[in-house]
Amino acid sequence: MMTGASGSSFINPYVSEMMRRGPAEVPYSRAETDSKKSAGREKSAEAEAEAKAKKEQQAELEALRARDKEVRDHEMAHQVAAGQYFLGKSFEFTTGPDGRQYAISGKVRIDIASEAEPRNTIDKMAQVKAAALAPSDPSPQDIKIAAKATQIAAAASQEIMQEKLSEISSAQIDFANNTAKSASLAYRQEIIPGLFVDILQ
Numbered sequence: 570m571m572t573g574a575s576g577s578s579f580i581n582p583y584v585s586e587m588m589r590r591g592p593a594e595v596p597y598s599r600a601e602t603d604s605k606k607s608a609g610r611e612k613s614a615e616a617e618a619e620a621k622a623k624k625e626q627q628a629e630l631e632a633l634r635a636r637d638k639e640v641r642d643h644e645m646a647h648q649v650a651a652g653q654y655f656l657g658k659s660f661e662f663t664t665g666p667d668g669r670q671y672a673i674s675g676k677v678r679i680d681i682a683s684e685a686e687p688r689n690t691i692d693k694m695a696q697v698k699a700a701a702l703a704p705s706d707p708s709p710q711d712i713k714i715a716a717k718a719t720q721i722a723a724a725a726s727q728e729i730m731q732e733k734l735s736e737i738s739s740a741q742i743d744f745a746n747n748t749a750k751s752a753s754l755a756y757r758q759e760i761i762p763g764l765f766v767d768i769l770q
Contacts, residue, residue: 626666633663633671640672643704647677647711650703652696654680676710681718687725687732694722 656678662670701715
């Protein structure tokens with residue numbers, strides 16, 4: 570408190586107000602203000618991190634959905650083209666961030682065994698090859714199966730050719746034998762006419 574020249578008392582209004590409010594209503598200190606600002610920045614950083622995580626999760630889900638569709642379409646193309654030679658299919662799955670299962674790879678089983686008849690084998694392998702190459706993006710394994718089908722079909726064609734050559738050889742041998750017999754009979758008939766009937770018997 571100060572004393573003026575007139576002798577009257579003078580009290581600072583700010584101090585008077587502080588005294589009236591009491592200790593509980595003292596304005597925030599600089600440290601408290603900085604603490605609040607820091608907490609605000611932390612909350613903002615947490616919100617940004619959460620938004621980033623959600624964005625990454627959404628991108629992952631979209632990628633998994635696209636892969637799942639791609640895998641299923643790929644295997645379905647095999648299945649449809651294989652027809653009666655389709656034996657089954659299976660998938661490998663992964664769990665997405667949403668807890669659902671997504672196909673990330675798959676395979677189709679196709680009958681590629683040779684048939685009893687070479688001609689049937691050739692027809693079958695043509696369909697097997699078409700089934701292997703049915704997807705728009707055949708995998709290395711698909712190309713390998715197509716090559717295997719081509720190899721089996723070639724072996725069947727070779728078997729058919731061998732059978733035909735064998736038939737031709739047999740016919741040629743029979744023809745040669747018949748010609749030889751006819752020549753021999755004619756010779757004998759010419760040399761010993763009287764024995765012709767006996768020889769034929």
